[in-house]
Amino acid sequence: MSQPTEYQKDGHFTRPASTFRDFISADPNSKFPAEKGRYALYLSPGCPWAHRTMIVRALKRLEDVIDLYILSPSMSKEGWGWVFDGSHGTLPKDPLYGLTYLRDLYFKADPEFNGRFTVPVLWDKKNATIVNNESSEIIRMFYSEFDEFVPERFREVNKPGGGLYPENLRKEIDELNDWVYNTVNNGVYKCGFAGKQESYDENVYPLFESLDRLEAILAKGQPFLFGNHLTEADIRLYTTIARFDVAYHSVFQCNLKSIRHDYPFLHRWFRRLYWDDGHDKTAGAFHRTTAPWIKFYAEGYSRARSKVTGSQAAVIVPRGPAVLVEPLKDEERI
Structure with missing residues (x-):
């Protein structure tokens, strides 16, 4: 082995x-x-x-x-x-x-x-x-x-x-980035690349506790994590959420909940960014950098998981979800 x-x-x-x-x-x-x-x-x-x-x-x-x-x-x-x-x-x-x-x-x-x-x-x-x-x-x-x-x-x-990293919010953005990085951005890897059951268990519950926390922030009705304007915090979180249901949920066994079925406000926040292909605030940046590649995320993570954990088993790439990103309704747009 x-x-x-x-x-x-x-x-x-x-x-x-x-x-x-x-x-x-x-x-x-x-x-x-x-x-x-x-x-x-x-x-x-x-x-x-x-x-x-x-x-x-x-x-x-x-x-x-x-x-x-x-x-x-x-x-x-x-x-x-x-x-x-x-x-x-x-x-x-x-x-x-x-x-x-x-x-x-x-x-x-x-x-x-x-x-x-x-x-x-x-x-x-x-x-x-x-x-x-x-x-x-x-x-x-x-x-x-x-x-x-x-x-x-x-x-x-x-x-x-004040831009993507406004001076008046830097302390708050840095604090949110810190716990999101440790439990969400990197938390999915701690689950997916765990080599022991106890290591997986140590990280899967904090991951979903932090997703619950993010859901509560967005449940206040604001379009972005820090109110009405896009900031660095949204960008850093987005790339993890874009991969969650299509790869982390299945390949990395981050399956206590899914974004689309269990986090309505987080799901809407993600879809607003993903489907915004012409808004002046984003210039379609999220859609253009995600849509061509999202169907390959599961394969990449399946191969990486096999390599990191030292597995000799054949790499099996999960198929699904059937709809990679669900549509955004007109009434959900900003």
């Missing part, structure tokens, strides 16, 4: 920290100054952490400012990590250097690198190196550091409510 990976420690799932942590700044004298066309975002649409960065890039209208290079939605079957293979319309090769595997990009940045080859990767084309591979930091760079390159009305300073 194969051995569990580095993610497994005594039956518990442990996520190692990201390694490249530099920042792009609007300051032209900074180490990595914001410049149009200088940077590229590498990601797989199957990864929820990478999905965050793809959403914010679209929300901020940075499509012609920061290049986007999409790898396969699933890791390579050979066990070499994220791969360019041309599947499902993705790129067949890295467009900059002709590479096949993301790991080779890491080695290009640092030939002695011995960490994890994760997405997203924010790449500096000028210096041929990785700026950052931590999604929570990349999205914050995207909020305002490139604002001189986007139309004035989409700059953070001009947004109603």
Whole structure:
């Protein structure tokens, strides 16, 4: 039987920290100054952490400012990590250097690198190196550091409510992000990649307690987690909820409840974002970065679960739900 990976420690799932942590700044004298066309975002649409960065890039209208290079939605079957293979319309090769595997990009940045080859990767084309591979930091760079390159009305300073990370709500957003990350965003992985029953049990109940808590917040009638305006907290939660019923519920055994049947306010919040394909607030960013890939989520997680837990059993991909995302009624729209 194969051995569990580095993610497994005594039956518990442990996520190692990201390694490249530099920042792009609007300051032209900074180490990595914001410049149009200088940077590229590498990601797989199957990864929820990478999905965050793809959403914010679209929300901020940075499509012609920061290049986007999409790898396969699933890791390579050979066990070499994220791969360019041309599947499902993705790129067949890295467009900059002709590479096949993301790991080779890491080695290009640092030939002695011995960490994890994760997405997203924010790449500096000028210096041929990785700026950052931590999604929570990349999205914050995207909020305002490139604002001189986007139309004035989409700059953070001009947004109603103070932007995606408004100063008056930062403490509250950080507090919500903290418990959502530990029990929901990462909580589903702690369940799905558990190697022991007690580890699964330790995490599945807190996961659904936090979903109950989120449901109560949205039950107050507000369209977003912090009122009438979209914030970072909504973006960070969305990528987990988008994968919940179609993958985490079945593949990761997060099945005490489902979003569509047991959380009406959370379900409506999700569908409002998913189906909003033209609203000025979102520019369809959630729909455009989810709809082409949602049908592949279950396969990606099925393969990942087998690898992380060290299982020798054949990978079985669950089919369903029959309707991936239920429609939004006219009266439910914002």
